[in-house]
Amino acid sequence: MEKIITDDGSITFRNDKLDECYHTKSGALDESLRKHVIPSKILDEVKDELYIADICFGLGYNSIVAISEIWKINPDCKIYLYIFENDINIMNELKNISLNSELEKIKTLMLSLIEKGELIENNFYGKLFLGDFREELKNCDNSLFDAVFFDPFSPGKVPELWSEEVFSLVYAKCKFNCVLTTYSCARMVRDNMKKAGFKVENGPCIGRRSPSTICIK
Numbered sequence: 486m487e488k489i490i491t492d493d494g495s496i497t498f499r500n501d502k503l504d505e506c507y508h509t510k511s512g513a514l515d516e517s518l519r520k521h522v523i524p525s526k527i528l529d530e531v532k533d534e535l536y537i538a539d540i541c542f543g544l545g546y547n548s549i550v551a552i553s554e555i556w557k558i559n560p561d562c563k564i565y566l567y568i569f570e571n572d573i574n575i576m577n578e579l580k581n582i583s584l585n586s587e588l589e590k591i592k593t594l595m596l597s598l599i600e601k602g603e604l605i606e607n608n609f610y611g612k613l614f615l616g617d618f619r620e621e622l623k624n625c626d627n628s629l630f631d632a633v634f635f636d637p638f639s640p641g642k643v644p645e646l647w648s649e650e651v652f653s654l655v656y657a658k659c660k661f662n663c664v665l666t667t668y669s670c671a672r673m674v675r676d677n678m679k680k681a682g683f684k685v686e687n688g689p690c691i692g693r694r695s696p697s698t699i700c701i702k
Contacts, residue, residue, distance in 0.1 A: 486498040486499060486500060486501060486574075486575070486578070487499040487501070489506060489510065491509070491510050491511065491512045491513045491514075491515075492510060492511050492512050493511075493512030493513070493514055493515045494512075495512060495513040495514040495515075495546070495584075496513065496544075496582050497510075497513040497544070498544075498575065498578060500575075500638070505638050505639060505642055507543045507544060507575070509668075509691065509692030509693065510692065511691065511692035511693075512692070513544075513546055514546055514550060514584075514588075515691070516546075516668075516691050516692060517546040517547045517549075517550040517551075518550050518554070519689055519691050520666065520668055520688065520689060520691045520697050521547045521550075521551070521634045521636075521666045522547065522550050522551045522554055523689075524664065524666050524688050524689065524697070524699050525551075525632040525633075525634070525664045525666050526632070526664050527551065527555060527631060527632045527664075528554055528555065528558060531558060531559045531562070532559070532562060532631075533561075533562065533563065534562065534563040534564070534565065535555065535562060535563075535564055535565065535631050535632070536565045536567070536629050536630050536631050536632075536660075537551060537564065537565070537566050537567070537630065537631065537632050537633075537634070538567045538568075538569065538625075538629075538630045538632070538633045538634070538655075538658065539566065539567070539568045539569065539634045539636075540569045540618050540622075540633060540634065540635050540636060540637070540655070541569065541570060541618065541635070541636045541637045541638075541646075542568040542569060542570040542576060542636075543570065543572075543575050543576070543636065544575060544576070544578060544579050544582065545568070545576065545579055545592075545595045547634040547636060548566055548568060548591075548595060548634070549584070549588055549591045549592055549595060550588070551632075551634070552564055552566070552591045552594070552609070553587055553588055553591050560608075561608060562608065563608045563609070563610070564608065564609050564610070565610045565611075566598075566609070566610070566611045566612070567611075567612050567614065567625060567629075567630075568598070568611065568612070568613050568614065569614045569618035569621055569622070570613070570614075570615060570618075571615065571616055571617055571618070573599075573615065576599050577599070579592060579595060579596060579599070580596055594606065594609060594611070595611075598611040598612075598613055599613060602615075618646075619646075619651060619654065622654055622655065622658060623654070625658050626658070627657050627658060628657075628658070628659065628660050628661070629658050629659075629660065630658055630659050630660060630663050631660055631663055631664075632663060632664050632665075632666070633655060633658075633659060633663065633664070633665040633666070634666055634667075635655070635665050635666065635667040636667065636668070639669065640669055640671050640673060640674055644673075647669070647671075647673070647674045647677060648677055649677040649680045649681055651677075652677050652678050652680075652681035652683065652700075653680075653681040653682070655681070656681045656682050656683060656702060659702040660702070661702055662701065662702065663701070663702045664699060664700065664701055665678075665683065665699070665700040665701075665702075666688060666697065666698070666699055666700075667688075667697065667698050667700075668691075668697045668698075669697075669698060670687070670688075670695050670696050670697065670698050674698070675698060678698070678700050682702065683700035683701060683702060684700065684701045684702075685698060685699070685700055686698070686699045686700075686701070687699070
């Protein structure tokens with residue numbers, strides 16, 4: 486994988502097999518915050534607990550930034566994080582990336598979760614599902630998640646991961662008012678989201694002219 490420094494100084498990689506980067510070159514960490522964490526509405530109100538799914542975890546920036554921002558607002562919030570990834574190699578690259586001191590603490594938590602597969606530590610519970618997320622999601626309870634970060638490679642590269650069947654599966658695992666965030670605004674993708682039952686809205690434009698997508702159950 487080719488290592489790339491994005492415009493906000495954070496690191497991403499290009500997947501050689503698919504010829505596609507894991508993040509926008511405008512800023513990988515910035516993308517996580519403004520395209521996923523803020524639009525997911527998990528920062529809008531103080532809650533005692535939050536259940537989050539990070540589908541196609543990659544380097545884990547979405548989860549790392551989310552946990553950091555949640556605990557800034559409410560250090561006592563119990564976070565239940567379910568991460569889904571089929572490529573152990575990209576997750577292992579996280580140990581070679583330096584983040585600021587605040588995020589380094591969360592990175593250490595993520596690395597421990599990746600190593601152990603399941604982790605309970607103070608007000609954090611994490612579980613790793615390693616494999617095809619379409620199969621692994623079936624092991625989760627229905628109406629479980631408050632927020633879903635949906636971050637596979639693009640629909641042009643892996644259209645099977647953006648189907649109505651996939652979004653219907655995810656929809657079943659979401660609580661009422663759960664927000665799913667993703668970068669794609671392709672018509673096919675949005676049509677499949679609507680068929681699955683989601684309400685679809687424009688998300689912010691980060692790193693490109695077209696908007697991202699916000700789905701609400």
